[in-house]
Amino acid sequence: MTLILTSCWSDRHRVCCRIVIETGRIRAWPRRQRPMDALLTIAVTVVVLGAPVVTNQLGDVSAAGWAILVIACGAVYFRRAAPLTVTVITLVCSTTYLIMPDPDGPVVLTFAIAIYTLMATGRLASGILIGAVAVVASFYGEYSTDQENLGDLGVVFFAGWLITVMAVGGAVHSRRAYLREVDERTRQSEANREEELRRRTTEERLRIARELHDVLGHTISLINVQASAALHRMPRDPDQAVEALTTIKQSSHEALQELRTTLGVLRQVDEAVPTAPAPSLAHVPELISRLESAGFETDTDIEGEPPESLPPAVDLAGYRIVQEALTNVTRHSGASAVTVRIRYGDDVQLNIIDDGRGGDPERPGGSGVIGMKERAASVGGRLEAGPGPEGGFVVQAWLPLRGQE
Known part of the structure; x- marks a missing residue:
């Protein structure tokens, strides 16, 4: 060789x-x-x-x-x-x-x-x-x-000695292989841990961004509509202008409270822990009331009663979907009337219909529709949004009562 x-x-x-x-x-x-x-x-x-x-x-x-x-x-x-x-x-x-x-x-x-x-x-x-x-x-x-x-004893001794040397070498190889495998598993576990941490961090960032969009988008849109109405009515009807400004003050105060709740995880050590209840479908009438104060005609239809086993995640997702749909009404559609239907059954069905322009079929409602679909998907549901058959814009969502954990 x-x-x-x-x-x-x-x-x-x-x-x-x-x-x-x-x-x-x-x-x-x-x-x-x-x-x-x-x-x-x-x-x-x-x-x-x-x-x-x-x-x-x-x-x-x-x-x-x-x-x-x-x-x-x-x-x-x-x-x-x-x-x-x-x-x-x-x-x-x-x-x-x-x-x-x-x-x-x-x-x-x-x-x-x-x-x-x-x-x-x-x-x-x-x-x-x-x-x-x-x-x-x-x-x-x-x-x-x-x-x-070598003699009988010498030959047996030589054979046993050689087998012992070989066995020790094999044991050393097995030990080294075991240590390499443990080291590789440790590195892989560390890499998986880092990947899981990155994934959780990304999900948390997306959740905070979605919450901020839902909270601020809806309220600021209403404030914008109310401010425009106040400016328009101020010379002719000061009383209605004062009412619009009062609504602006209340909406901005509520927006500030929700913003503090959403950013609670980023609060300073000496800040008090937020104790306000999470938004739910039970608060949808408040959204409708704000919309009415902004001059929109509304029609609300709630069928059935929310079950006691309604998961909090589904309750919150439903509220945010209605909130974002109403925000899109005030921002994009140019509508004057909106209908909100909520039906409780084997699942929670939501229908928000306005009489506006119907939106752009290629990009209906902007990024808000993407956020609503993500909300529905996060609890195992689905959402469809687009121009209605008779004009306007339609948002339909189906949320299962047994959402994802």
């Missing part, structure tokens, strides 16, 4: 690394791991090459034996970059040296380190196959001839 070594520089991480091409696969060899590999290689070399010196067998090792020992020890340095190649090399070197007439030594230690690394890097199938070959070869070498090398 050929090892092709080259070097690269990562501008992003500022890490000098070495790339080793091993049987078609490219593995990164970070610089921070090489000192540890160098120290391990030196330690193994001292043990393997120093054994003949300690046992006074230095002269019994042949030149070929020394070469094999050096190759096996040197291969350990590349165990992280090319674990499979190093395992095969150390196995061949260990087997070759042990069958030579040279004195036995701990060269098999290089093979043990290599196969541990192979298992720890996740190549379990290759590691198990090579380990099985080594165990079978040791038994074959011991019992295929009459010469005793």
Whole structure:
């Protein structure tokens, strides 16, 4: 097997690394791991090459034996970059040296380190196959001839020792994989949390914007109509002008109260908590009364009684839809009369009809219609709006009594 070594520089991480091409696969060899590999290689070399010196067998090792020992020890340095190649090399070197007439030594230690690394890097199938070959070869070498090398106990010990090394390597791989999975789940959970926070923030912003539009749009439209009426009537009928100005004062006061309620979540710490009840369909007559004070002819028809189980979200959505429909009447339609019908049954049905111009079919009522549709959809209902068959503009909404939570 050929090892092709080259070097690269990562501008992003500022890490000098070495790339080793091993049987078609490219593995990164970070610089921070090489000192540890160098120290391990030196330690193994001292043990393997120093054994003949300690046992006074230095002269019994042949030149070929020394070469094999050096190759096996040197291969350990590349165990992280090319674990499979190093395992095969150390196995061949260990087997070759042990069958030579040279004195036995701990060269098999290089093979043990290599196969541990192979298992720890996740190549379990290759590691198990090579380990099985080594165990079978040791038994074959011991019992295929009459010469005793390791003995019965030695062969069993070698097999058990090698299996233990492989098991430790596999356990290290499993532990690393588990930690990687936990880390990935943690990152994914953090990303999901941030995404959920962004979604909730966006929904809250839309809700506040919709509330502000509904509250201010309706009241300011009435104030505008009343102010125009007061200016028009002031020279001829001061009493009606005073009535219009009184209505303006009351409407602006109510608008200010609703605005404070809507922005309650943004209040300062020392502000009192809003205690006013939320708007509901029961307050629709007040909207009609304001419209009448602005000079519009109104017709209100309420069929049935609101059930006790009417969800607050549906009640509020219905009120806001009626409020926005009446706001569009004062803003866009040029109408002089409006009819409001509310029917309580299996659902809440709303009909707001005016006698104005009918609006633009392509953009009926402007962005207010979009807001009304969003209101209806938020509780599981639906809304239709557009020019009526006999003129004017028609808003129809169906709100289920069991709205979305």
